[in-house]
Each structure stands twice: as C-alpha cells, then as structure tokens.
Amino acid sequence: MKKIFWSFIALIGVIQACRTPYDPEVPTSQSSFLVVEGYLDSEGLRSELKLSRSAAVDSESAFQPESGALVTLMSASGETIGLPESESGTYIFESDISEDQTYTLEIVLQNGQRYQSTPMKPILTPEIIDAGYQLDEEGVEIYISTQGDETADDFLWTFEETWIYRPRIRLGYIYDPIIENVRDRTEAEQIELCFKTEPSPDILLETSSRFEEQVVFRQTITEIPKGDERIMERYSILVSQKAIEEDAVRFWEILKKNTEDIGSIFSPLPSLITGNILRMDGGDTPVVGQVSIGVVRQTRLYINLVDVSPWNYLDPEFNDCVIGQEVVMTNAYAGVFGSGGTLPARAYIPEGGTTVIGYFPASRRCADCTLYASSIKPDFWEDE
Incomplete structure (x- = not known):
C-alpha cells in the first residue's frame, strides 16, 4: 500500500489541460505531515503499521519513513501492546486480542508529537467463499467471492503477487x-x-449490501494481460480480505479517487483526506491516515504456464x-x-x-x- 499513499502526495503538480505549468506555493509547515496506514489483524496474523512523512511537492523522493516512534495499542480494559519497529517506518503487530473490546492506537514520535486513533472495535471479516481465475483471449482475470453480513458490509482487498523469473539465457x-x-x-x-514479489498497486473496495443476499460474486482482484511476465513459468497471488467500517470506506474512496485522477484540478485535494488519526498535543500539523482492526481472511492461488498456454511471453x-x-x-x-x-x-x-x-x-x-x-x-x- 506504500505506493498508493504516495501517489496522492504528488497530485499538486502540472495541471492537465493548462498551457503553463502550475507551480503552487505550499507553506513549509504544511509540506511535511505524518501519514499512518495499517490494518491490524486481531487473531495474531503478522500485520504492519506504516508511519511516514509526506514530502514537499518538488521533492525527488515522496516516501520518507518515520522511524523511532513509540507505538502502542491500548484496550478499553487497560491492556497495552507495543508494536516494535522491524525496519524504518514499519511497526509490527502479532497479537491475538479479544474482538469484544474497543482499542485505541497511540503514536508518540521522537520529536514528542503525540497522535491517537479514535476508538476502534475489531470487525469479524467473513470467510472467502471462493477464489479462482478465468482465462480468455485477453489474459487472466483473478477473482474471489464472499458474503457480507450485518456487522461486515464493506470490504477492502489487498494482494501480493510472486512469480518465478527466468533470465533469457540460462547457464551453469x-x-x-x-x-x-x-x-x-x-x-x-x-x-x-x-x-519476484510485488504488492498490490490498487485500492479495491466493494459494499456487499449492493447485491442480493449481500453476496459479492466473482469480485475482480487483478487482471494479467496475455504474454505478461508474471506467468512466464509459475505465478502465485495471496489475496487478503478485510472488512472495514463506514468511516474507513469514505477515507479509502477519497484516496482512490485521488490516485485515479492525479493532475485534475477538480479532484478532491489531499487536505480532504483525514481518517481516524488525530494529533493530541495541541499542534496544528495535519495528519493523514486510517487504521482498522479486524480479522484478515486470506487465500493463495497458483497458476502455471501450462494452465494458460499459449501465453507467448517475450x-x-x-x-x-x-x-x-x-x-x-x-x-x-x-x-x-x-x-x-x-x-x-x-x-x-x-x-x-x-x-x-x-x-x-x-x-x-x-x-x-x-x-x-x-x-x-x-x-x-x-x-x-
């Protein structure tokens, strides 16, 4: 998801359909703010919380990890769980917690700035009913099916792809x-x-109540065009299904629109993206981020070259x-x-x-x- 977050940071740039370049004057105090992103699995599956800093519009590097923070998940009953930093800006959560309590995430940066999430209650994500792929003349479409319920209506899907990569010439x-x-x-x-391993580049959202009996049937996860490198020999995809709350849906929808409409003056601006993370020490520096807690459902698929031949990778x-x-x-x-x-x-x-x-x-x-x-x-x- 790192790539997704930073695509909207670059949206204040050259405006499409303008004859002269748009060079906005952005106050220095507003050019660097905290960005928080994560979905913490409540059943102990390794989860990552990402902390980073936005960059100035003219910066060559948009992603700036926020290292050295003290990150803690606190339950309403007083239990505290620390999230250790595994690498710069990445904090790990691997705890099986009660889904009956509410939790608050607290972040204290090295400079003393303190942030906190609004209270969160874990969501029991429904199981993935089915997962598979469909081959046609254009390539492969990977899909899953699920069914929402009264407590889990909205879904966010992410995925990670891994495939065998061979060089053109093989030698020993x-x-x-x-x-x-x-x-x-x-x-x-x-x-x-x-x-080769690549994370999902897109934001995939769906609301199950739009469908009969809340069944989301064959939701497209990704499409692989014929001849693509990913199925040169053997390909695998790990799909993660996450039920999210209504407030999180609004955050991800705005972010999705920003990432899809970069460069348009009519797109929602980054200032509209807030999320459920608030600054608690009285400072006025903006913070962008959304953290959720719930059960992550996962499924893994494999596709072999022989399953889709002729593929004609070159x-x-x-x-x-x-x-x-x-x-x-x-x-x-x-x-x-x-x-x-x-x-x-x-x-x-x-x-x-x-x-x-x-x-x-x-x-x-x-x-x-x-x-x-x-x-x-x-x-x-x-x-x-």
Missing part, C-alpha cells in the same frame, strides 16, 4: 578468480531461477540477448570474465576433442536473474 558456469578458471556453479551460486528488452560466437580461450578468462559483466555461457570443445578449451560468452544482464529478482525461494512457495 562461473569464473572463479581463486583458481583462475571456469567451473560449475554451486546451488548457492545459481542465477537462473529467481522469484520481453523485447532482451531481444538482443544471444550467446556470443567468438570463443573466449583459457588465457583470456580473467580479462573477459573477471569483471563479472560477461559470463561463460557454453563450453567449447573442438571437433574430435574431449577437453574444454574455452567458453562462448554472454552478457550478465541476459543471464543473471538476480539483477531483477531474488534467488531466495519464499517460505510459502509450493512447487508443482
């Missing part, structure tokens, strides 16, 4: 400067199998990736392969011979998947 050799020769790669050195960025035709001989290994920019791709054994006397080369950018993804297999990953 490496130049070892210690022995000044080429050898087989070990499993730890392999660069032909990687995993990345034009690597169209020039070929194995070189000129053999790199033994005495040239250090000069050609030593820098790491060129890799030994295929062994050369002269006709009638039995010994490797050189290697055909390939560019690292064409053969090393770690330049684009991680070679570490995720803990959740299931092979076919």
